[in-house]
Amino acid sequence: MKKLLKILGIVLGVAVLAIIVFVIYVNVRGTGSHEVNVPAIPNVEVTPARVERGERIASMLCKHCHLSPETGKMTGRMLKEVPQFGKIYSRNITKDPEIGIGKWSDAEIIYFIRTGINPKSGKFIPPYMPKLLHISDEDLRSVVAFLRSDMPEVQADKSEFPESEPSFLSKFLSLVAFHPYEYPKHEIPDPDTSNQLAWGKYLTLYQIECFACHSKDFKTMNVEVPEKSEGFFGGGNQMTDEDGKPITTLNITPDEETGIGKWSEEEFIKALRSGIVPNGPALRNPMMPYLTLTDAEAKAIYAYLRTVPKISNEVDRGL
Ligand code: HEC
Ligand code: HEC
Structure with missing residues (x-):
């Protein structure tokens, strides 16, 4: 019995030591250092x-x-x-x-x-x-x-x-989990603005990146393939406002009950530009008003968001 306890003690001791060493390693390593390979890109002409x-x-x-x-x-x-x-x-x-x-x-x-x-x-x-x-x-x-x-x-x-x-x-x-991304191998063209859905997708996922805040968690978002982010556009991401008060992002999938499935295009554009929503008090920071979005851009975002899979997730605004 005594021998068993002793062995157990040693095993536990080693485990604790391993954890301590790991914690020190993670802290010293920080967020990681990587080789820097800046590609030969010509200077940008400022026009x-x-x-x-x-x-x-x-x-x-x-x-x-x-x-x-x-x-x-x-x-x-x-x-x-x-x-x-x-x-x-x-x-x-x-x-x-x-x-x-x-x-x-x-x-x-x-x-x-x-x-x-x-x-x-x-x-x-x-x-x-x-x-x-x-x-x-x-x-x-x-x-x-x-x-x-x-x-x-x-x-x-x-x-x-x-x-x-x-x-x-x-x-x-x-x-x-997190890691740096490879520098793209090819020139990335502008979106085809005559294709409303493609343009909306570009703005929502690649340029303004609404999905980052509006999916479940920054820790599980997928920057490479945004559609693979956990809870894609289903909200529930815990953030805080400028005063440090908790605020949760909302479900903006087309789900009729818990998302924005019942919103008209007009209501959506108004919410984006001014923060005024059909079903409650105005939107708060960190959802900022997108004052400079053109009508065509806002419509394209609306059209694209109507195509993402519905998620039933009721988020309490905590108001
Ligand atoms: C969500 C917030 C956020 C947004 C949006 C953002 N940044 Fe940053 N940026 C940061 C933070 C935080 C750091 C500092 C990271 C650190 O601790 O080193 C940073 C660092 C940088 C740096 C490095 C500066 C240095 O001296 O190390 C550059 C350059 C930069 N950002 C440019 C941009 C540009 C350009 C955009 C828009 C395309 C942008 N950022 C959008 C948060 C943001
Ligand atoms: C920095 C994080 C962040 C970004 C980026 C962001 N949002 Fe939000 N959004 C929020 C938060 C937080 C709320 C909830 C605000 C509240 O409850 O007052 C919200 C609320 C909303 C609402 C209201 C939904 C409802 O049911 O009332 C809509 C619509 C919306 N966002 C659309 C968008 C779109 C479209 C984009 C990209 C153009 C975007 N958001 C980018 C954080 C963000």
């Missing part, structure tokens, strides 16, 4: 058309996380919406050469946004900074043109936040 297009994309995507209410510029802010991922700060991406990305090449910016590997540090950045795998090359070049432009939001500014402190969960998942 007024590209700047305008890039600004529009940035206003629906990048500004949400990088625009600071204090400076009015892309100097970053603390991302309170995703406390599970740690103390996360989006960074200063103004043209400032030291604090911002003034010294990054266009190719480095594009490589980072596609793969998730920071070209300067080799560090992999978990899903709190989106990776745009399927966005068209011209859309991406336009975003770069905006970042290099004379627009007031991107002018050099020295405001700085501390480095992000990813949680153990972020580090652990970066070891077992």
Whole structure:
């Protein structure tokens, strides 16, 4: 009996030690370092058309996380919406050469946004900074043109936040689940805007990425094949608003009872643009009003969302 206890003690001791070593390893490893292979992409020619297009994309995507209410510029802010991922700060991406990305090449910016590997540090950045795998090359070049432009939001500014402190969960998942993406082998063309469904799919999955927030969990979303994300558009993703109060994303599948199956196109467009919904108080942060969406874009998103599989999932808005 004594011998058995002793063996058990040793086994337990070894197990505890192994766990401690593993925890230390995960913490030291962080979110992982990777080889940096920036492809030879020519510099982006900054034209007024590209700047305008890039600004529009940035206003629906990048500004949400990088625009600071204090400076009015892309100097970053603390991302309170995703406390599970740690103390996360989006960074200063103004043209400032030291604090911002003034010294990054266009190719480095594009490589980072596609793969998730920071070209300067080799560090992999978990899903709190989106990776745009399927966005068209011209859309991406336009975003770069905006970042290099004379627009007031991107002018050099020295405001700085501390480095992000990813949680153990972020580090652990970066070891077992999250991974950088391969740089695309071919030029990715613009969507065919004469095909409403294809265009809607492009906007919803690849450009604005509504599926990321509106599927079940950031931890199980599938950036490569968004349709394979758990609970695709069925809502239930736990986030927090700008004050740190919990808020859950809603079911926007065509399910009549728990989704938006009964919404008319008009109601949908109004909700997207102004946050006003047919069945309750206005939508709150982090669902932001998409003010710059054109009618045709909003209609295309509506048309595409009507084709995704219905999911019956009643989400309580907690109001
Ligand atoms: C959901 C929030 C979010 C969105 C949307 C977002 N970012 Fe980020 N971004 C982050 C966070 C957080 C970091 C910092 C990650 C870290 O801790 O290193 C970051 C880092 C970066 C960096 C690296 C800066 C550096 O010095 O390391 C660049 C460049 C960048 N983002 C560009 C963009 C662009 C361009 C867009 C729009 C296409 C965009 N981001 C959209 C959250 C976001
Ligand atoms: C940053 C995360 C985020 C992104 C990105 C996002 N949403 Fe939302 N959305 C939310 C949250 C959170 C709510 C719930 C707000 C509330 O309860 O007040 C919501 C609510 C909605 C609603 C209301 C549904 C209802 O039943 O009232 C619709 C419709 C919607 N979003 C559509 C979209 C579309 C379309 C996109 C892409 C163009 C999108 N959302 C992008 C987080 C997001």
